[in-house]
Amino acid sequence: MLFSLAMIVPAIVAAVYKDGAGKAFMAAFALCVSAGFLLWFPQRHQKTELKAKEGFLIVVLFWTVLGSVGALPFILTENPNMSVTDSFFESFSGLTTTGATVIVGIENLPKGILFYRQMLQWLGGMGIIVLAVAVLPILGVGGMQLYRAEIPGPVKDKKMTPRIAETAKVLWYIYLFLTISCTVAFWLAGMSMFDAICHAFSTIAIGGFSTYDASLGHFDSSLINTICAVFLIISGINFSLHFAAVNGRNITFKYYFLDPECRAFFFIQISLTLICVAILLAQQVYSSPTVALDQAFIQSVSISTTAGFTTTSFSEWPLFLPVLLVFSSFIGGCAGSTGGGLKVIRVFLLSLQGMRELKRLVHPRAVYQIKLANKALPDRVLEAVWGFFSAYTLVFVICMLGLIASGMDELSAFSAVVACLNNLGPGLGQVAVHYSDISDASKWVLLIAMLFGRLEVFTLLVLFTPVFWKS
C-alpha cells in the first residue's frame, strides 16, 4: 500500500509534466522520481494489511508530499517568478481544490503552467473522491462510517487494500467521463479546446481555478455559465450515487431521488438561486429577469458548492448576497463529492438533532429517533458528526486568530479562513480576488486551513493527539 502510494507521486507528476514544456518540469520530474524511490525503497517488503493509525498517517503524508512536490514547478519556473511560500500556497490551493491564487495576471502565464494549475485541481479532485468514498468511511472520520454499510456497491465486506483499489478504479472512470463530457460541452459552447479542458478540470474538481483573472466572467456567456453550474451540481453529488447509478445493468437515476442528502442538496441549490433572483430583481441590479436568473444560478451554485468561480458582476451585488453565499459554503457539497465545507449530510443530521432537542423540550418523556431513509441512526454516528462540527469550529477560530496575529484585519481574516477551510477559494475584503497581498505567515496559516478542510479536520487533527503516538 505504501508502495503504491509512494509511486503514485512520480507517476502522476510525470503524466502532468509532459504537458508543460521547459526545464522546470523536467528538473521537478527528476526530483520526484528520486524522492519517490527513496520513499519506496525502505518499504518495499511491507505488504501487511493496514491499521487505522497507518491509514491516517498515509493519507496525511500523501497529501503533504504531493502538495510539496507539486510546488516544485512553481519554484523552478522563471515565469512566473514565485517565492517558495507562494509556490507552496498555489500548489496546495490547487491540490486541495481550494482555488485561492496568489498569481495576478493569470492570462500572461505560459500555457504549460496554466495547464499544470488546472491539472493539479483535477488530480486533487480524484484524490478526494477516493479519500471520501473509500478511505474515510473505513476510518470512521466525522460520522462517515454512516456510508460504510449504507451505500450499495463497493464499500463493503472486503479487506482494505483491494477494496480501495477496486473502488478507486470505477470512481475514476466516472470522474474521467464527467470531465470529458464537460470539456465537450464547454467546447461546443464556444471555448477554445485548451480553455475547455482547463475549465472542465477545475469544474469537475469543484476547484475554481481559471485561466483568466476574471474567471468565468471572461467569457461573458450565459450558456457557459449554465453548463458550468450543471456540472458543478453533478460533481457536488456523492460519487457513491454515481457509482450506484452506473453499477447495475442499466443506468438508473432512482438513487439520486432516494438519497436524503442528495434531495437536501438540490433543495439548497434551488432555494439559494431563488433567493438571489428575488433580491437581485428587487434591488434592480439587473433589469432583465433572464440575466438575473443566469447570474443567480451560476453564482449560487459556484459559491455554495465551494467551487469559487465568479462572474464579473458578483462584486457589485448587494452585500447581503455575497455574505449569504459565503455562509452557505459551510454546507458545501455532498459527502463523497469533490465539494468542500461541512458537507450536506452533516448539516442535515445536525438540524435533525437540533429539531429533536426542541421536540424533547416540549415533551420531555417522549422518545424521538433520528432516521435517515427510514433507518434509525446509531448514536455513534451522530456523536462523530458533532465531534466533527466542534473540531471544525475550533480549527476555524485558531486559524482566524493565527491570521490576525500575522497581521490581517478581522474581516479579511474571517473570510479568508472561511474560503480556505471550506476549500472555496475567493473570500471577501482583502482576499476577494487573490491572496498575493497578504504576508507569508498568513499564507502558511491558510495553507494549513486548506489541508484541514480537505482532510475533514479529524484526519489531520488525530496526528496531534498523544493517544495516536502511543504504540
Add this chain to the structure above:
Amino acid sequence: MLFSLAMIVPAIVAAVYKDGAGKAFMAAFALCVSAGFLLWFPQRHQKTELKAKEGFLIVVLFWTVLGSVGALPFILTENPNMSVTDSFFESFSGLTTTGATVIVGIENLPKGILFYRQMLQWLGGMGIIVLAVAVLPILGVGGMQLYRAEIPGPVKDKKMTPRIAETAKVLWYIYLFLTISCTVAFWLAGMSMFDAICHAFSTIAIGGFSTYDASLGHFDSSLINTICAVFLIISGINFSLHFAAVNGRNITFKYYFLDPECRAFFFIQISLTLICVAILLAQQVYSSPTVALDQAFIQSVSISTTAGFTTTSFSEWPLFLPVLLVFSSFIGGCAGSTGGGLKVIRVFLLSLQGMRELKRLVHPRAVYQIKLANKALPDRVLEAVWGFFSAYTLVFVICMLGLIASGMDELSAFSAVVACLNNLGPGLGQVAVHYSDISDASKWVLLIAMLFGRLEVFTLLVLFTPVFWKS
C-alpha cells in the same frame, strides 16, 4: 405562579422608580400597575402546577414584558430624548445584562436615569440567576438537566412552584450580599457612593453598563480595576456553588475546587490574563509589568466573563488580543452565573466529546466514557449540549445575515452579533463603543439576539416550533 410573576413587574418597577425623580417615572409606574393588573386579573384563579410548555411561555413572556415595560422611562423622559427603538434597545440591553448602549454622553444624563440603567442590569442579573439555577435545569434546556440531580442543595425533589420560590430567596440573599460587598469595596477604593452602588450593580450582574462614557477607564485606578475583576470572577461562578458553600453550618470553599466547571473557569481566566500580559510586554504596549498585569487582568476577565467593561487603553492593544478576548466571550461564565456566552460547562463537555472522537478514531473498538467529577454523563445531556451549540450557531448566522441585510458592514455585523448574543456589550469596528450609529432595523435584530442569548436560545426557539403549539 402566573400571579406572582405578573405582580413582580409593577412591584420591581415601583421599587426602582422611587429612586428616579420626575414625571417620566411616575407615568411609567402608573402604566405598569395597570398593565400588571390587566395581566393578573384573568389569571387570578389559576393555581395549578406548571407544565414544561407553560414554563417556556412564562419565562419568555416575563422577559419580553419586563423589557418592554423597562423601556417606558426612556421613552417618556425628555433628557435624554430617545426614540422608541432606542428605548427598547437600552432597556433590553440592560435587563439581559448585555450592556450595549445607544447613548453617547452618559455623564450628562440625570442621576435618576443613570441609576435606573444600572438597576435594570442588576434586576436582570437577579432574574438570570433564578432562571439559570432553578428554572432551566427543570426545563432541561441545553443540557442543564445535568444540574438537576448533581448540585447539592435546592434543586431537587420538590414540586416546581415552591421549589423555585425557595431557591430564589436564598440566591437573592447571596446576590444582595455580593452587591453590598462590592459597593463597599468600590467606595473604599475611592468611588463616590453613587458610582460605587451603580458599578456594583453592573459588576455583580456582569452587565457592563457604566455611568461614564469611558467606562472603568474613567477612574484610571488599578485598585478599582482589580476589585471589579475579582467580583466579576465571583459572579461568573455558578451560584449553585455559592449556595452550597453557605448552605451548611459553616461556610466552606471545597465545592469550588471540586467542581470541574469552576476549575476550568479559573484556568481560562488565568491563561487569558497570562497570554495578554506576555503579548502586551512583548509588543511593548506598556513599559511596566505591573501596569500590563493590571490591564491584562481586568480586560481579560471583563471580556471573557462577558461583562464588557473597558479601560481607556484597550482599543490601543494589538488587534490579536481584542479578537482573542471577543472569541473567549463565546465561552463566557459558568452555567448558573450572571455571565453570558455558551457557558464554561458546555464548552468543557464539547471538548471532552471532541477528544473522545479523536481517541475513537485511533482505537475504534475501545469504549470511552465522558465523565464529570467521576460520574459518567448520560448521552441525553451531551445530545442536549450539542443541540444547544448548533442552535446557537444557527441563531448567530441568521442574526448576522439580518444585520447585513439591514445595512451594516460585515465586520461590525459579526462583532455586534457576538457582543449581543453572548450578552457581552461592546463589539469591534462600528460598534466598539456604542450602538447609536446603526439603523433601527439593526437595533431590533440585536435586541432579539440579546434575548436569544440570555434565554439560552432554546427557551425562545422552542416557541417557534409547530410541536409547541400543538395542544
